[in-house]
Amino acid sequence: MTGPVxxxxxxxxxxxxxxxxxxxxxxxxKALEKFHTAPTSPGxxxxxxxxxxxxxxxxxxxxxxxxxxxxxxxxxxYFLLVDIANHTDTYS
Amino acid sequence: MGLPQPLxxxxxxxxxxxxxxxxxxxxxxxxxxxxxxxxxxxxxLGDLEKGVEEVKKSGRDFLxxxxxxxxxxxxxxxxxxxxxxxxxxxxxxxxxxxxxxxxTQELQANTFSSHLALPDKALVLxxxxxxxxxxxGALETLRDLRWNxxxxxxxxxxxxxxxxxxxxxxxxxxxxxxxx
Numbered sequence: 001m002t003g004p005v006x007x008x009x010x011x012x013x014x015x016x017x018x019x020x021x022x023x024x025x026x027x028x029x030k031a032l033e034k035f036h037t038a039p040t041s042p043g044x045x046x047x048x049x050x051x052x053x054x055x056x057x058x059x060x061x062x063x064x065x066x067x068x069x070x071x072x073x074x075x076x077x078y079f080l081l082v083d084i085a086n087h088t089d090t091y092s
Numbered sequence: 093m094g095l096p097q098p099l100x101x102x103x104x105x106x107x108x109x110x111x112x113x114x115x116x117x118x119x120x121x122x123x124x125x126x127x128x129x130x131x132x133x134x135x136x137l138g139d140l141e142k143g144v145e146e147v148k149k150s151g152r153d154f155l156x157x158x159x160x161x162x163x164x165x166x167x168x169x170x171x172x173x174x175x176x177x178x179x180x181x182x183x184x185x186x187x188x189x190x191x192x193x194x195x196t197q198e199l200q201a202n203t204f205s206s207h208l209a210l211p212d213k214a215l216v217l218x219x220x221x222x223x224x225x226x227x228x229g230a231l232e233t234l235r236d237l238r239w240n241x242x243x244x245x246x247x248x249x250x251x252x253x254x255x256x257x258x259x260x261x262x263x264x265x266x267x268x269x270x271x272x
Contacts, residue, residue, distance in 0.1 A: 007263055011252030014271050029264050036260035050236075052243045067239065069246055078256045082246040086179065087235060088186060091228045 005039050006078035007032070008071070013081040020084065024064060028084055031060045035079075055082075063088050096174070098150035103181060105143025106230045109136055109223070110188050130216060137219050140226045147230055151237040158241060162248045171245045178238040185231055192227055196220045 017025055031044060035058055039046050049055035049067070056068040056079070065087035068079040158171065203216045257263040 004258065006256050006258045008251070008256040009254045009263065009267060010246070011254070011271070012246075012249070014252075014254075014267065017267065018271070029267070032263060032267075033260045036258075036263065049239070049243060052240065055243045055246075057239075067242055067246070069243070073256060075256070080246070080251055082251075083242050085239070085242065086183075087239065088231070091231045091235070 004037055005035065006075070007036065007081055008078055009081045010083070012083055013066075016084050020064075024060065024084075027060050027064070028066065031058055031066065032081070057087070059089075060084065062090065096150055096154040099147060099154060102143050102146030102150050103230075105139050106147065106185065106227075109140040109143070109227070110185070110192060130212065130219075133216070133219055133223075137223055137226070140223065144226050144229045144233065148233050151233055155237065155240055155244070158244050162244055171241060171248075175238055175241050175245070178234055178241070182231060182234040182238065185227075185234070189227065189231070193224065196224055 017028060020028075034041055034044055035046070038044075039058075043059070045057075045059040047057060049057055054070050056070065057065045058068065059065055063086055064084060066084045067082040069082050071078055071080050154174075200217055200220050203213050203220075206213070208216070254266065257266065
């Protein structure tokens with residue numbers, strides 16, 4: 001996948017984003033903007049979610065990720081923004 | 093489906109490990125105190141590693157149970173509660189981690205300069221490495237279980253009626269508008 005992509009925000013994603021507030025919301029906006037135009041850019045670390053076909057994640061910062069689910073409508077595939085939550089990458 | 097009781101039980105062993113202060117015994121510096129500490133530390137490490145394995149197993153079981161519920165068409169009732177609980181457990185442990193890493197590093201440093209025999213030093217150092225690995229393993233397990241449950245929940249719930257955007261600015265404008 002080289003981009004550009006289409007996205008839809010789930011109700012849960014909006015709720016989680018509002019709950020997290022700033023500065024995380026701004027970081028999430030930057031990540032989503034980049035994802036739309038260049039989904040495989042290295043900083044996003046776009047990757048398939050292990051053992052869950054159809055699910056992917058992108059990095060917002062060192063501690064937060066966005067969970068995505070690939071869906072299809074009449075115009076083709078798009079990514080549903082499922083949720084945004086803590087995903088500390090530095091345990092291992 | 094409620095909170096996974098086996099997981100709650102397994103996490104108690106991890107919780108016990110967080111209370112241990114091995115560096116204190118080394119600071120006292122007597123051979124007896126160090127030997128006692130070494131015995132306690134190895135026992136605790138055994139319990140911790142067993143606890144982490146239990147956390148992994150009960151997490152897998154809970155995930156499979158949730159998958160079965162979802163594929164049979166029944167939406168799990170307490171998934172939000174379980175995800176919140178896991179998030180809280182992980183956060184508590186994540187906050188403890190710097191202190192535990194500091195203590196373990198202190199223990200490693202003091203072991204080097206102690207009067208312990210070389211084989212005993214090697215035992216302590218190896219136990220320290222295993223201890224840190226087990227603590228990190230517990231955190232990773234909690235995180236991965238939570239994210240798997242988040243994905244499962246997405247399969248079962250209505251995503252809402254937002255439009256599909258092909259322009260990032262439109263998406264951002266939409267996200268910046270307070271939802272009704």
